[in-house]
Amino acid sequence: MCAEKIVAQKSQRALRLAEFLAGAKATLPLIVGAIPFGIIFGTLAEPSGLSALGALAMSLIVFAGSSQFIALGLLAAGAAIPVIIATTFVVNLRHLLYSANLVPKVRHLPQRWRIPLAFGLTDETFAAVSGRYMGSDDLTHAHWFYLGSMLAMYGNWVLCTALGVGLGELFPDMTEWGLDFAMSVTFIGMVVPYLRNTPMWAAVIVAGAMAMATVGLPHKLGLMVAAVCGISTGLSLLLLQQRKVAAQEVTP
Amino acid sequence: MNEVVLILGMFAVTFSVRYVLFAVAGRVHFPPWLSTGLGFVPPVVLTAIIVPAVLIPQGELWLSWRNPWLLAGLFSALVALVRKDLLTTIVAGMLCFMLLRFGLGF
Numbered sequence: 001m002c003a004e005k006i007v008a009q010k011s012q013r014a015l016r017l018a019e020f021l022a023g024a025k026a027t028l029p030l031i032v033g034a035i036p037f038g039i040i041f042g043t044l045a046e047p048s049g050l051s052a053l054g055a056l057a058m059s060l061i062v063f064a065g066s067s068q069f070i071a072l073g074l075l076a077a078g079a080a081i082p083v084i085i086a087t088t089f090v091v092n093l094r095h096l097l098y099s100a101n102l103v104p105k106v107r108h109l110p111q112r113w114r115i116p117l118a119f120g121l122t123d124e125t126f127a128a129v130s131g132r133y134m135g136s137d138d139l140t141h142a143h144w145f146y147l148g149s150m151l152a153m154y155g156n157w158v159l160c161t162a163l164g165v166g167l168g169e170l171f172p173d174m175t176e177w178g179l180d181f182a183m184s185v186t187f188i189g190m191v192v193p194y195l196r197n198t199p200m201w202a203a204v205i206v207a208g209a210m211a212m213a214t215v216g217l218p219h220k221l222g223l224m225v226a227a228v229c230g231i232s233t234g235l236s237l238l239l240l241q242q243r244k245v246a247a248q249e250v251t252p
Numbered sequence: 253m254n255e256v257v258l259i260l261g262m263f264a265v266t267f268s269v270r271y272v273l274f275a276v277a278g279r280v281h282f283p284p285w286l287s288t289g290l291g292f293v294p295p296v297v298l299t300a301i302i303v304p305a306v307l308i309p310q311g312e313l314w315l316s317w318r319n320p321w322l323l324a325g326l327f328s329a330l331v332a333l334v335r336k337d338l339l340t341t342i343v344a345g346m347l348c349f350m351l352l353r354f355g356l357g358f
Contacts, residue, residue, distance in 0.1 A: 036339055054255040062262045066294055071262060073301045081254060085261035091297055092266045094290045099273040100280045107277035118271035181321055184305045185328045185345030187298040192332035192341070194295040207296040208303035215304050223300050230296035235289045 012141075019141040023148025026131060030124035031156045037065055037186075038157050041072065042164020044183055046172075048076040052165045059161035063119065063154060066190070067091040073183050079220035087223060098126040105133050109143055117143065120150025199241065203234025320358040324349035 038059070045055030050072060058068055067088040074084045098121055106114055128149045132142055194200055207230025214222025273280060306325040307313060317323060328345030335341065352358045 033338075036342070040342075051255060054259065057255075058259050058262070061259055062266055064262070064266045066298075067262065067266065070297060070301065071258070073305070075258075077301070077305070081258050081261065084258060085265055087297065088262045089265035089269065091293055092269050094293060095266075095270045096273065097282060097287050097290060099270055100282060103273050103277055103279065106274055111275070114274040114277075115271065118274045119267060121270040180305070180309070181324060181349045182342070182346060184302050184321065184325055185342050185349070186338075187302045188325060188328045188345065189332050189338040189341035191295045191298045191302070192329060193336060195333075200292070200295065203292045203296050204299045207299045211300035211303050212307060215308065223297070226300035227293070227297050230300065231289055231292045234292040234296070235285060238288060239285065 016141050016144045019144035020148035023128065023132070023145035023150075024152035025148075026145075027124055027128040027149040027152050030127060031152060034065065034124065034153070034156060035160050037069070038160025039164040039167065040182065040186055041065070041068055042161040042166070043168045044072055045165060046168050047180070048072040048183070050075055052169065055165050056158070056161055059158050062088075063122065063157060064088070064092055065122070065157070069183075069186070073187070074220055074223070076180065076183065077220055079223070080218075083219045083221060083223065087227075090224075090227065095121055095126075098123075102126070102129065102133075105139065106143065106146075113143060117146055117150065120146075120154060122150070122153055124153050125149045197238075199234040199237035202237050203230040206230045206233040318358055320349055320352035323352055323358075 041059070042055055046052060050058070058071070062068060070087055070091055071084050074087060079087075099118065102121070106117060109117070125146070129142075129146045132145045133139065191204065195204065207226045210226035210229045211222055214225045216222075217225070302325070306319075306321040307315065309319065309321040314322070324345055327348045328341055331344045332338075332341040335344075
């Protein structure tokens with residue numbers, strides 16, 4: 001029997017499973033990175049005013065790490081629910097760019113595939129799946145790769161949230177240890193890697209200053225004002241820089 | 253049932269953003285400024301939460317070197333700049349905060 005025949009006989013199912021596992025495996029390093037986030041999210045939930053069940057439900061239903069954290073921060077600060085939802089929307093808008101990027105790869109799939117794949121479109125899965133779509137020409141079963149990546153990420157996220165919630169229950173007086181600072185320090189650790197150029201520094205400084213200036217606004221609406229000011233500052237500076245570079249390239 | 257509203261609302265906006273283009277499967281090209289602008293969103297929103305949290309930790313502006321939230325926050329930012337590792341930053345920042353708050357009684 002020749003090798004080609006054996007390959008041909010290999011069932012579709014085995015190919016799908018191979019893709020599925022490859023997707024999970026490719027996401028593994030990113031999953032490891034998400035573990036502390038999930039645990040810290042679960043631990044901080046109750047001190048921030050979200051019940052243990054609410055924290056689990058949020059990870060199960062919303063499945064968006066950074067906006068879940070921001071929701072906790074806003075809950076703890078006493079923000080109104082519509083403000084938290086609006087902030088979630090703004091923070092997750094970047095996923096629109098991811099999905100625009102992936103549409104050509106999923107448009108042939110039925111909606112019963114596209115719905116769960118869209119649900120699992122996190123930063124981590126986008127990174128893993130983009131690698132797969134660039135890596136090989138045979139994309140027949142690539143959506144199984146996507147599914148493997150998102151389910152691995154999802155399972156880990158929910159599990160780590162549960163772990164964190166359990167930790168919080170074990171040590172209920174953790175709030176008194178200064179856990180409100182744990183949120184700030186986590187956010188600081190997340191922001192600093194972004195600070196690689198002047199526009200980003202300017203955006204962040206303006207946002208911080210505007211957040212202080214608008215702190216008296218009701219429902220934490222100042223957050224939106226600060227975000228808009230920061231983003232427009234950074235974006236304007238960046239576009240100015242690009243224009244300058246372009247002008248220099250034109251003039252010899 | 254505020255939590256139910258919160259979670260369903262967050263789900264609705266998050267899932268809509270992720271699904272709308274998959275649903276219509278149309279080709280869309282965003283202007284470059286939009287994608288660049290969205291890149292600013294996470295650090296900007298996070299900063300807008302951090303700054304008041306460390307400067308107004310207990311309901312009043314506390315601009316002083318005796319403010320452990322502020323001191324430990326600055327220290328964490330320094331650690332993050334040098335080490336660029338989230339876990340190291342969290343552990344170092346928390347240790348610094350606890351030392352200031354409970355060790356030195358700031």
